């Protein structure tokens with residue numbers, strides 16, 4: 001146990017005195033504990049206007065400092081009132097976590113010790129912890145030592161953009177010095193229509209422009225249409241483009257589809273493109289032995305995005321970019337001359353700023369490390385199995401109640417429609433049901449576009465969700481379907497007075 005000395009090193013104007021500090025930390029802990037205990041009884045998302053939120057800021061007067069206790073209670077109150085509570089067990093939302101306790105503690109420790117992860121020499125413990133995590137996660141994806149390398153990122157979008165920069169640097173020797181002007185062929189990148197839009201942003205930020213992104217049709221099973229990909233590659237090569245990166249998504253954001261990784265790896269190799277697999281959330285199944293085959297072929301990827309801040313329930317933000325090409329990240333991100341103000345290099349180590357878009361950065365890996373230390377691989381595997389089982393239960397309950405599930409996936413995300421609805425008028429109906437669910441404050445789901453149709457989307461993203469929560473969601477959906485249907489028919493009838501071809505539908 002570390003002893004805490006009575007005597008405290010001199011206080012600066014920015015420090016709190018020791019007594020205040022103990023009391024304020026006790027209050028921080030009380031607020032966190034209260035939130036963790038109460039969250040299931042809070043509305044998943046309360047109703048309020050932007051003006052109401054801004055009103056809470058009116059007390060701010062930075063010319064008149066307030067007590068730390070007041071500041072902490074004000075912040076906790078604002079967060080409790082004005083956010084979607086992803087920690088609520090009926091938050092069936094995007095992959096926003098209910099964070100692990102160890103993750104929260106890791107975040108607090110990292111902030112307090114504040115290691116600087118630009119240079120190894122500055123924070124050897126922190127850098128070695130992250131390097132170890134990169135190794136163990138890389139091994140889970142099937143990457144072999146000593147090729148395996150990687151870096152921590154803020155999240156998936158940064159990892160995807162870093163992958164694009166790494167691919168450009170690997171494929172075009174002149175890119176790092178002369179940028180896109182130095183290229184003899186225009187680069188193109190290939191994604192399926194279900195891929196995360198961060199690739200479009202990445203292309204724009206890297207100067208390729210959004211037109212360089214070939215968004216390809218999905219097959220009937222909503223994965224990359226391989227013949228469409230092949231045709232586009234042949235067309236582009238004939239037209240003088242260089243396919244720089246092919247993106248396979250392992251777990252699309254909306255529907256959880258997994259692209260055919262092995263075939264795409266072969267295609268990428270045939271045309272000399274970099275294969276990047278975006279496994280931002282579904283990569284977590286690599287921690288579960290019987291589910292690992294879903295990712296077969298991922299080990300052939302040149303790089304992989306994986307976000308512990310999604311399915312591993314790590315507080316935001318924690319992403320990773322992994323690669324099986326040692327030196328590829330350094331090639332893309334280090335400078336030809338070491339800035340002389342930086343601490344000297346330590347033999348046998350790599351400075352994180354030489355492998356990352358970031359320079360000074362926080363210790364992202366600590367919250368991941370503490371969570372893994374305390375829960376273990378098995379703890380995570382059990383949580384993942386639990387969420388997958390609940391999504392299966394959700395599918396069964398939906399089917400029993402005349403909802404039709406449209407996506408086919410082992411992953412815990414369910415896209416569904418009201419079987420009674422005429423698809424041609426269902427668009428507003430489903431969006432209205434999602435809004436109505438959110439408005440009750442009892443659960444949170446979203447609507448999305450799936451295979452060109454507006455659908456409801458529920459993802460078991462919270463490890464604390466139970467069978468009862470799933471059943472309550474379905475009950476709520478059924479009640480709101482009835483209500484929304486009546487409103488919908490009234491709305492159609494009103495529109496039909498002006499639009500005769502809708503009159504029949506309204507009468508049905």
Ligand SMILES: Cc1ncc(COP(=O)(O)O)c(C=O)c1O
Nearest residue numbers: 155156157158196251253278280
């Ligand atoms: C498949 C996929 N990739 C990338 C991202 C972007 O990740 P982040 O929001 O952590 O930047 C998401 C976000 O939902 C995602 O689902």
